Amino acid sequence: MKGARRSYGPLDYGRRLWLRITLWLSFVFLYAPIAILVVYSFNDSRRNIVWRGFTLKYYERAWNNDSLIQAFANSLTIAFFSTLFSVLLGMMTAVLLWRFRFPAKAPFEGAVSLPIIIPEICMGVAMMAFFARIGWPAGLPWPLNLGAITIAHISFSFPFVAMVVRARLARFNRELEEAARDLGASEWQAFRDVLLPYMKPGLIAGALLAFTLSLDDFVITFFTAGPETVTFPVKVYSMVRFSVTPEVNAASTVLLLITLVLTTTAILLQNRSGRD
Amino acid sequence: MDSWRKNPLIFWVFAVPPAAWLLLFFLTPLALIWVFSFGEKSGLIDIHITWTADNYMRALDPLYLQIFLKSFWFAGVTTAVCLIVGFVVAIAITFAPGRQRPILLLLVMLPFWTNLLIRTYALIAILRTKGSVNAALEHFWDWGNGLLALLGVEHLQLLGAQFEPLHLLYNNFAVVVGLVYVHLPFMVLPLYAALDRMDRSYIEASLDLGAGQLRTFRSVVIPMAAPAIVSGVIITFVPALGSFLTPDLLGGTDSQMIANVIERQFKSANDWPFGAALSFILMYVTFFAIALRSVWSARRDAREALA
Numbered sequence: 001m002k003g004a005r006r007s008y009g010p011l012d013y014g015r016r017l018w019l020r021i022t023l024w025l026s027f028v029f030l031y032a033p034i035a036i037l038v039v040y041s042f043n044d045s046r047r048n049i050v051w052r053g054f055t056l057k058y059y060e061r062a063w064n065n066d067s068l069i070q071a072f073a074n075s076l077t078i079a080f081f082s083t084l085f086s087v088l089l090g091m092m093t094a095v096l097l098w099r100f101r102f103p104a105k106a107p108f109e110g111a112v113s114l115p116i117i118i119p120e121i122c123m124g125v126a127m128m129a130f131f132a133r134i135g136w137p138a139g140l141p142w143p144l145n146l147g148a149i150t151i152a153h154i155s156f157s158f159p160f161v162a163m164v165v166r167a168r169l170a171r172f173n174r175e176l177e178e179a180a181r182d183l184g185a186s187e188w189q190a191f192r193d194v195l196l197p198y199m200k201p202g203l204i205a206g207a208l209l210a211f212t213l214s215l216d217d218f219v220i221t222f223f224t225a226g227p228e229t230v231t232f233p234v235k236v237y238s239m240v241r242f243s244v245t246p247e248v249n250a251a252s253t254v255l256l257l258i259t260l261v262l263t264t265t266a267i268l269l270q271n272r273s274g275r276d
Numbered sequence: 277m278d279s280w281r282k283n284p285l286i287f288w289v290f291a292v293p294p295a296a297w298l299l300l301f302f303l304t305p306l307a308l309i310w311v312f313s314f315g316e317k318s319g320l321i322d323i324h325i326t327w328t329a330d331n332y333m334r335a336l337d338p339l340y341l342q343i344f345l346k347s348f349w350f351a352g353v354t355t356a357v358c359l360i361v362g363f364v365v366a367i368a369i370t371f372a373p374g375r376q377r378p379i380l381l382l383l384v385m386l387p388f389w390t391n392l393l394i395r396t397y398a399l400i401a402i403l404r405t406k407g408s409v410n411a412a413l414e415h416f417w418d419w420g421n422g423l424l425a426l427l428g429v430e431h432l433q434l435l436g437a438q439f440e441p442l443h444l445l446y447n448n449f450a451v452v453v454g455l456v457y458v459h460l461p462f463m464v465l466p467l468y469a470a471l472d473r474m475d476r477s478y479i480e481a482s483l484d485l486g487a488g489q490l491r492t493f494r495s496v497v498i499p500m501a502a503p504a505i506v507s508g509v510i511i512t513f514v515p516a517l518g519s520f521l522t523p524d525l526l527g528g529t530d531s532q533m534i535a536n537v538i539e540r541q542f543k544s545a546n547d548w549p550f551g552a553a554l555s556f557i558l559m560y561v562t563f564f565a566i567a568l569r570s571v572w573s574a575r576r577d578a579r580e581a582l583a
Contacts, residue, residue, distance in 0.1 A: 023368035023380075026361055030387045030460065033398035036408055040401070093294040100287055102280035111298055119518025119562060121535040122306075122555040125542045129312060129552070130305035132321075155302045158294065187286060216391045219520050223542065233393045240397050240525065249401075252394040263389040267382060 034256065041249035058250040068251055071235035077143050078231060079214040082153035086210040087203055089154065090161025094202075095195070097162070098169040115156045116163070124223035127152040131224060138226060145229050152224045153214045160213060161206035168202030201269050208266035212259050313552035323548060331553035340537065340554075347533040350448070350523075351516040354455040355463075358512050359505070361456075362463030369464075370471040381468065388461040396525050399454055403444040403526070410441040450526040451533075455516050462515070463508040470504030471497075503573060510569050514562050534558050 044055035062068055093112055097105070115123065131148045139145070172195070180190040218233040225234050232255060239248050280287040313331055318324040334340065369380045387395065402408045417439045424430045444450060478500065482492040498505070520535035527533075534554060541551025 019364060019368040019371075022361065022364040026365050026460065027383060029457065030383075032408075033402050033457070034387070034390065034395065037394070037398040037401060089294045089297055092290045096287075096290040096294065099278060100280045100290075101277050102287065102291070108295065111303065112294070115302055117514075117562065117566065118306075118559055119515070119535065119555075121518055121520045121538050122309075122559050123302075125538060125551060125555055126305035126309045128542060129309050129548060130301075133308060151301050154297070158297070162294075187283070212389055216389075216393075218391075218393045233391060236393055236397065240393070240400070248397065252391070252397065256390055256394060259390055260386070263386065264382070267385065271378075 037249050038253050038256070041246060041253045043246065045246075058246040059254075062247045062250045062254075065247065067230070068232075068235055068247075071230045071232045072251075074143075074146060074229060075215055075232040078146050078150050078153060079211050081143075081146075081150045082157055082214040083207050083210040085150075085154045086157035086161050087207045089158040090206055090210070091165055091199065091203060093158065093162035094165035094169055094199075098166055098172075112159050112162060115159050120217075120219040123152075123156060124220040127155075127220060128223040139228070145226070149221055149224045149229060149231065152220050153217060156217075156220060157210040157213050161203075161210050164206040164209060165199055165202040168199060172198055205266045205269045208262045208269070212262050212266070215255070215259065309548075309552040309555060312549050313556050315549045315552075317547055317549055320546070331550045332557070334550055335554055335557055343532060343537055344534060344557075346531070347517055350451055350455060350531075350533060351513050351519075353452050354459060354516045355509055355513045357452070357456050358460050358463040359509060362460060362467055362508065365460075365464050366467035366471050369468055370474075384461050384464050384468075392458060392521055395458065396454060396521055399450075399457060399526060400445060403450055403453070405441045405443065405445070407445070409444060413442065414439045445526060446528040446531075448527070448531045450528075451523050451531045454522040454526045455519060458519075458522060459512045459516050462512045466504045466508040466511070467501060470501045474500050503576070506569055506572055510565050514565050517561065518558055 041058055042054050042056070043051055044057070045052040097109060097112075127148075136148050140147070176198075177190050177194050180194045181187070185193065216233065218237060221231050221234055222237070225231060230238075232251070236248055236251065239245065280291075311325055312323055314327045314329070315323040315325040316328060316330070335344070365384070369377060369384070372380055400407075404410075417435055420435050421430060424432075424435070444453075474497070478496050479492055482496045483489070487495065517533075518535055519533060520539060523531050523533045523536055524539075527536075535558070538551050538554045538558070541547045541554065545551075
């Protein structure tokens with residue numbers, strides 16, 4: 001590779017063929033399975049190999065599958081409530097850690113990051129044992145029967161929200177808040193009119209993150225879900241164990257689309273809030 | 277930063293809800309299974325806490341020890357593959373034209389946020405005996421045979437009498453492929469962050485002073501990216517070690533990992549104390565790996581302060 005044959009500079013690694021091939025092969029590896037899954041959700045054949053023309057019948061069939069739709073509604077309901085509480089608790093945690101010095105701050109910080117660190121399976125079985133031991137009532141009317149799963153989801157989501165909001169707060173200029181206080185704003189007014197608007201992009205990004213985390217979670221839900229409180233991933237899991245069907249492909253494609261939109265929005269928002 | 281005493285009311289308003297939630301709905305469940313791990317099963321659902329260490333001792337049984345070793349082996353191979361591929365990908369993104377970089381980065385991050393179950397399911401459709409990979413291979417086999425027929429040697433059956441699909445699913449290979457598939461972004465992101473911050477004049481200087489590309493990579497790039505390598509290895513290894521879904525859906529009967537054993541103890545085998553002990557062993561390993569990183573970076577900081 002020395003001498004005249006090299007038409008790029010020594011640091012032009014981006015133009016080295018083998019680097020680019022590895023990059024694109026990695027993307028093929030990451031995306032081909034998902035792409036194939038999406039394409040075959042439109043395939044007019046029960047066997048996923050040969051293309052037999054475009055159809056929407058598996059979407060129709062998934063739509064008419066009552067237990068699948070119920071699971072989907074459960075997932076969305078859980079995600080909604082989990083997001084609501086996670087944003088509130090995450091925001092409080094972030095402000096607390098950013099603003100105050102207090103005794104036992106380090107252990108508190110450690111405890112808050114614990115749900116992010118520990119293996120999902122450990123948290124799943126802990127939640128299962130906990131709800132069994134305290135005798136969490138079963139057979140409540142919908143949506144109250146989703147309470148246990150929602151609580152578990154809040155526990156692992158709000159530390160993530162706290163992380164995102166805290167990163168945003170780290171760049172906050174406290175003089176702004178002090179100025180508001182000097183000009184006669186009460187503590188609450190300063191919070192509502194100065195700090196809260198500043199945190200907003202972080203809160204939205206955190207909310208989207210919490211929503212996706214809740215919608216996607218399988219392992220922890222698997223241990224807290226009862227026979228009547230099946231979420232979408234748990235339902236897909238039982239369908240997948242059974243067999244690979246285009247119906248699952250169709251349902252998965254819909255969920256992929258939802259997470260894709262949510263995540264892209266969250267990432268874009270975070271990039272924007274990182275810049276200003 | 278204010279002292280909490282300056283504004284105790286506000287402090288408590290912000291402190292009580294998250295602290296109470298964490299205590300009630302996270303630390304209590306963990307404490308509960310910690311206590312269970314020292315208990316004995318008495319009856320179908322009753323657990324008698326006797327503070328015995330038997331559950332932990334049972335984890336040393338060759339049967340379970342082997343599963344632990346297998347989990348470490350899977351996670352280790354996964355981490356190694358991710359490190360090699362992730363490094364190349366991170367370099368390629370770092371040196372890509374400026375406008376492409378955010379898009380490439382987004383492409384790495386997106387799978388990370390898509391549903392784990394769906395991605396694992398997608399792999400099943402690709403790897404199974406009648407899946408995409410085997411269909412593609414069969415195509416090549418047909419081509420090859422066509423070529424041999426053109427050469428007039430088809431009667432030798434050089435490619436075998438008929439196409440033999442590869443068994444790519446429900447074995448250890450599938451588990452490692454699945455783990456790499458899921459964890460690759462975990463490795464790429466920290467490596468990219470480090471390479472992006474790196475001062476390129478060091479690389480240039482090394483090349484100017486006569487070191488080759490490989491030597492530069494070994495003596496300049498790797499030491500500068502070392503903290504990111506350590507972070508990447510730990511955040512890939514730790515979740516890979518605790519994987520449940522991947523070995524469950526892609527593995528065969530002999531590719532079970534710790535998490536699968538834990539699940540069985542809590543569900544079909546109904547031996548919560550033993551499952552709780554296994555969970556805590558897994559958690560201690562996780563903490564150990566994270567502590568290792570802190571010790572490593574503290575040492576490195578100390579060395580740098582001395583240098």
